[in-house]
Amino acid sequence: MMENYSQFVLFFVLGAAVGIVSIAVALSWVLHYREGLGWDGGAAEFNWHPLLMVIGFIFLQGIAIVVYRLPWTWRCSKQMMKLIHAGLHILAFILAVISVVAVFDFHNAKNIPNMYSLHSWVGLAAVILYPSQIVLGIAVYLIPVTPVRVRAALMPLHIYSGLFIFISVIATALMGITEKLIFSLKSPAYKDSPPEAVLVNVLGLLIAAFGALVVWIATRSAWKRPREEIAQTLSNNTTSPEEIKVGTDMTTTS
Template sequence: MSSESLSSVEGEEAQQTIGLISNMEARADHQMTKRFRLLHGIATGLGVTLVVLVLTWCLVYRNGFGWENPDLEFNWHPMLMVSGLIFIYSQAMLIYRTARHGKKRVLKLTHAVLHFVAFIFTVIALKAAFDSHNYATPPKPNLYTLHSWIGLITVILFSYQFLSGFITFLFPGLSREIRSAYLPVHAHFGSAIFFMAIVSAMMGLAEKAIWGVNAYNTYPPEGIFMNFMGVILVCLGAIVIYLINDSTYKRVALPEEEITLTDTTE
């Protein structure tokens, strides 16, 4: 066989090998995407279910919502905390992976808007909690339970996370080096704060069940209902924390990600 024929055969074999590797990588990426979508769908379904369960609990067992009655005002606290600091916050953290092929500018702004909505919900929820104590007859003390301590620390860290993220990634003028250096810190603390929110919510549910449900140890319907909410909360937290920490699902950097928000050529 001539050298030209041998080279041609080797070239064809190399192309076949490259094609085979590409097909294998494409299949692996397809399976990874399917697995992520399945888990994200489960997490989203659990989040929506949890919000509906909290709403149902407040309406059926806690007489609904209001601003004049301290007891009814308190119900805004679990409703808005679960909606904002758990469900919306989880979706904000996952947005870069659920919209893998979206423009970075759009993803950044969506991420920030979702955080802002969660922040507003959290502020209102805190006001509802403090008002329900301060305007009760007689007034109740504030910040004496472990739930209130961990919850307040979580809110403070979340607020700092939101502010530092806005300044670092949206504020014009910061260098790419600063943003790249801070990104792992931002991602790590985002996951940690979400974990703290789950823990705080679990403690809040436990406190409310023990102190607010009559004969909790006799398995009343409200107690069982609240326990079920706690199970959903744990499952949601476990899946979300897995999805945001598994590097397999990390969004692949695109060339346009290097363009800053202030660049008008995008």
């Protein structure tokens, strides 16, 4: 069914690997170079912010975006995939909220002003827009009461806004880790490229690469999940691949 199946597998496996390595690098950063993890209003509490953002707002959100594209899930009903898609987004949002609480707690405990940097402005906007996207998606696509015509009309907006939020989160993360290094590294300074700076710069490259791979997978029309009736045919496994391909072409033409 899927065109360029091997190419899809390559991009997906590469993207998943880059995302997992990003999490490992973020964890190594906060455990080895920073003060570890804790919840006492100190630096260890702040460290939950970059770690949970990488895990939730970047990795889980990216997987949620491309989960429909996995051909191994095409035998599942579309309603089930909608639940998985929404569940991953909700989990990502919960982790993002915890990370935001951690950074506000840290700032308040240390008398550091909140919401003064571009990183914080863009990040808070993404955190606010994200649940709006989730609620709209559940109301329109998960609850089966919205007319099909309305669903079809809103789908381009749903896809665009989802990718826009994801790209905004990637940009916010890159700004945030750079800001943290500039403020934290004094002797040697960030400009002297100490090992911590090199590690975190690598983390930034990994985050950008993961974002690029997710957007590439999500925007390839050849890797789009087939219509529900075609997917059901796959599940029943009663039709030859040639007949399925013909049916798909006819559906597309129609």
